[in-house]
Amino acid sequence: MASLSSLRLTGAMPCVASIKTTSLLSTSESAGCNGVKQSTMSHLTQNSSYSVPAPGHFARNTMSSIPPSGSSSAPPLRAVSSKVAAEASDVPSMFEPKLESDPIKLWNRYVDWLYQDKVLGLYLDVSRIGFTDEFYEAMLPKFEKAFKDMAELEGGSIANPDEGRMVGHYWLRKPELAPTPFLQKLITDTLDRVQSFADDVISGKIKPPPTPQNRFTQVLSVGIGGSALGPQFVAEALAPDNPPLKIRFIDNTDPAGIDHQIAQLGPELSSTLVLVISKSGGTPETRNGLLEVQKAFRDAGLDFSKQGVAITQENSLLDNTAKIEGWLARFPMFDWVGGRTSEMSAVGLLPAALQGIDIHGMLEGSAAMDESTRNPSVKQNPAALLALCWYWATGGMGSKDMVVLPYKDSLLLFSRYLQQLVMESIGKEFDLDGNKVNQGISVYGNKGSTDQHAYIQQLREGVPNFFATFIEVLRDRPPGHDWELEPGVTCGDYLFGMLQGTRSALYANKRQSITLTVEEVDPKTVGAMVALYERAVGFYASLVNINAYHQPGVEAGKKAAAEVLALQKRVLAVLNDASCRDPVEALTVEEVAKRCQVPQQVEMVYKIISHMAANDRAVFAEGDCGTPRSATVYSGECGVDDLYDD
Numbered sequence: 001m002a003s004l005s006s007l008r009l010t011g012a013m014p015c016v017a018s019i020k021t022t023s024l025l026s027t028s029e030s031a032g033c034n035g036v037k038q039s040t041m042s043h044l045t046q047n048s049s050y051s052v053p054a055p056g057h058f059a060r061n062t063m064s065s066i067p068p069s070g071s072s073s074a075p076p077l078r079a080v081s082s083k084v085a086a087e088a089s090d091v092p093s094m095f096e097p098k099l100e101s102d103p104i105k106l107w108n109r110y111v112d113w114l115y116q117d118k119v120l121g122l123y124l125d126v127s128r129i130g131f132t133d134e135f136y137e138a139m140l141p142k143f144e145k146a147f148k149d150m151a152e153l154e155g156g157s158i159a160n161p162d163e164g165r166m167v168g169h170y171w172l173r174k175p176e177l178a179p180t181p182f183l184q185k186l187i188t189d190t191l192d193r194v195q196s197f198a199d200d201v202i203s204g205k206i207k208p209p210p211t212p213q214n215r216f217t218q219v220l221s222v223g224i225g226g227s228a229l230g231p232q233f234v235a236e237a238l239a240p241d242n243p244p245l246k247i248r249f250i251d252n253t254d255p256a257g258i259d260h261q262i263a264q265l266g267p268e269l270s271s272t273l274v275l276v277i278s279k280s281g282g283t284p285e286t287r288n289g290l291l292e293v294q295k296a297f298r299d300a301g302l303d304f305s306k307q308g309v310a311i312t313q314e315n316s317l318l319d320n321t322a323k324i325e326g327w328l329a330r331f332p333m334f335d336w337v338g339g340r341t342s343e344m345s346a347v348g349l350l351p352a353a354l355q356g357i358d359i360h361g362m363l364e365g366s367a368a369m370d371e372s373t374r375n376p377s378v379k380q381n382p383a384a385l386l387a388l389c390w391y392w393a394t395g396g397m398g399s400k401d402m403v404v405l406p407y408k409d410s411l412l413l414f415s416r417y418l419q420q421l422v423m424e425s426i427g428k429e430f431d432l433d434g435n436k437v438n439q440g441i442s443v444y445g446n447k448g449s450t451d452q453h454a455y456i457q458q459l460r461e462g463v464p465n466f467f468a469t470f471i472e473v474l475r476d477r478p479p480g481h482d483w484e485l486e487p488g489v490t491c492g493d494y495l496f497g498m499l500q501g502t503r504s505a506l507y508a509n510k511r512q513s514i515t516l517t518v519e520e521v522d523p524k525t526v527g528a529m530v531a532l533y534e535r536a537v538g539f540y541a542s543l544v545n546i547n548a549y550h551q552p553g554v555e556a557g558k559k560a561a562a563e564v565l566a567l568q569k570r571v572l573a574v575l576n577d578a579s580c581r582d583p584v585e586a587l588t589v590e591e592v593a594k595r596c597q598v599p600q601q602v603e604m605v606y607k608i609i610s611h612m613a614a615n616d617r618a619v620f621a622e623g624d625c626g627t628p629r630s631a632t633v634y635s636g637e638c639g640v641d642d643l644y645d646d
C-alpha cells in the first residue's frame with residue numbers, strides 16, 4: 001500500500017480504483033423528541049431551597065454561593081471552564097467541597113453509611129462522598145418516584161417511550177417477572193438452548209466440518225457496542241486460563257484490526273465458531289465484520305454456514321441472512337432488551353458459556369443484586385446509594401466525571417463496559433418533558449495501581465473535575481497460593497496498600513470517592529456488579545428525569561457516515577470519468593466538488609480524495625494531500641457506470 005508521503009513524489013502514478021457498489025445497511029431511526037421545549041438549562045434557575053433539589057442544584061455547603069447558571073449574570077455552569085471556575089472567587093465550594101476531616105467522625109460516617117450484602121459478599125462505602133444529611137433527606141421524595149418508575153418498568157410499562165418499548169433486562173434473571181407467560185417461556189427456553197448448545201460444542205457433539213482438531217477450539221465474536229462490551233468484560237474477568245474455547249473479538253470496521261484477528265486464528269479458522277451479534281441486525285460495522293470473515297472462510301475453502309451463529313432479533317436482516325444461508329444456529333435477542341443491558345441475554349451468556357464460564361452463577365448474582373436493589377430504603381439499597389452519590393457529586397447535571405478504578409487486572413474492562421452503560425443511557429439532550437438539559441456523566445478509567453503511574457497525578461493535584469469509584473477485591477489469589485515477597489507482606493498487600501493510599505491521598509486533597517468492595521471476582525460477583533450499575537443508571541435517570549433506554553444521538557453520526565460514503569461514490573465517478581479522457585484529465589479538489597454538485601462540501605471531497613490516494617484508489621498528478629488548493633487528481637480507472645446505483 002502506498003503511503004501518503006510516497007505518493008508525494010510519484011506524480012501521475014497509475015493506480016487501480018477498486019469500486020465498491022455495496023451500500024451501508026440501512027440504520028434504524030429512533031424517533032426524535034416531539035414538541036421539544038427549548039428552555040435551555042431551565043432547571044438551573046430554580047430556587048435554591050432544599051425541598052426539591054433539581055438537577056444542577058447543589059447542597060448548601062458546597063454550592064450555595066454559585067449564582068443560578070441560567071441567570072443573565074452567569075453563564076451555564078458547564079460553560080465555565082473548570083480552571084476558570086476554580087479561580088473564580090464566587091465558586092470555590094464546588095471545586096473544593098467542604099469535607100469532613102476529623103478521623104473519628106469519618107470513621108463514624110463510614111460505619112453509619114456502609115452497605116453490606118451478606119449473600120453476595122459485597123460492600124459499598126459512600127462515606128468519602130460529602131453529601132449532607134439534609135441533602136439525603138431532601139432527595140427522598142425523588143427516590144420515591146424513582147422506585148415507583150422502576151417498579152412500573154419491571155412490571156412491563158413502556159419505559160422507553162420514544163421507541164414505544166418495554167425495558168425487560170431484569171426479567172432475564174427472574175423470568176417469572178416477565179409480564180406474559182409467553183415471554184417467560186421465551187426467556188427460559190432461550191437460556192436452556194444457550195446452555196445445551198454450549199455444552200454440545202464443548203463436548204464435541206456439535207462440531208465443524210472435519211478438521212484436524214475435530215472440534216471447535218475458538219470463538220470469534222463479531223459485534224459492537226452493547227453486542228461486544230459485556231462479552232469482552234466478562235471474558236477478561238472470568239474466562240479460565242485454559243478455556244474449552246478461546247474467544248477473540250471483531251468490534252470495529254477497521255480492516256487492519258479484522259485482518260489481525262483472522263491472522264491470529266491462522267489454521268484454526270477451520271475450527272472457529274463465529275458468533276455474529278447484533279440486536280438490530282443492521283449495524284454497518286458488524287455487517288462489514290461478517291463480510292470480511294465470510295471472505296476469509298471462502299479464501300480458505302471453508303463453508304461459513306457450518307460455523308456461523310447469529311444472535312439477533314427475529315426477522316432482522318442478520319436473522320434472515322442466517323436463515324437463508326442455513327447457519328449452524330440462531331439465538332434470539334429481544335426487542336425489550338437494550339444492547340447495553342444485554343449481558344444476561346444470549347448476547348452475553350452464549351460467549352460466556354462457550355468459555356466454560358458458569359452462566360447460572362452470573363444470573364444468580366444479578367438476580368440477588370436485583371433483589372437487594374428493590375429495597376425501598378435508600379440507605380439499604382446499593383444502587384440507590386450510587387445514584388445518590390452521582391447526583392451529589394455531579395450536581396445532578398454531570399459536572400464531574402466518574403473515574404472507575406478497579407484494583408484487579410481481571411476487571412480492567414469494567415470501566416469500558418460502564419462507559420457505554422452510563423454514557424449512552426444518561427447522556428441525553430432532552431429530558432422526558434422535552435426540556436433541553438444536555439445530561440450525562442463522563443466515565444473513564446482502567447485499573448489500579450497501574451493508573452497511579454499514569455494520570456493519578458492529575459487526579460490528586462490537577463483540575464478537580466471528577467469523583468472516583470474504587471473497586472476493591474478482597475481475595476488476592478486462590479487459597480494456598482500466596483507467599484510473602486518481603487517479611488509480612490505479599491504482592492497483594494501492595495495492591496491493597498496502593499488502593500487505600502490513593503483513596504486517602506485523594507480525599508485529603510478534597511477529591512471524593514466511592515469504594516465498592518467484593519470478596520472475589522467470580523460469576524456471582526460479576527453478575528451482581530452488572531446488575532448493580534444497571535439499576536443505578538435506571539434510578540439516576542429517574543432522578544434527572546430522562547429516558548435512559550434510547551440513544552437518539554447515535555443516529556446522527558451513522559447518518560453522516562452514510563452520506564460520506566454516498567459522496568465518495570460520486571467523487572469516484574467524477575474521477576473515473578476524468579480518467580477516461582485522452583489525455584487523462586487531472587482535476588483540482590474544487591473541480592471535483594463542483595462536478596459532484598457539492599461545491600460547499602469541498603473539504604469532505606478533499607478528505608475523501610486523501611483517503612483514496614492513501615489506499616491506491618486515487619492518484620495525485622500534481623501536488624499531494626499537503627497542498628489541497630493546487631493538487632490535481634485522477635483515479636486511474638475508467639468507465640465504471642454503476643456508481644450512482646444507490
Ligand SMILES: O=P(O)(O)OC[C@H]1O[C@](O)(CO)[C@@H](O)[C@@H]1O
Nearest residue numbers: 225226227278279280283339554
Ligand atoms: O446490537 P446492534 O444493533 O448491532 O447495536 C450495537 C450498538 O449500537 C448502538 O445502537 C449504538 O449505535 C448501541 O446502542 C448498541 O449496543
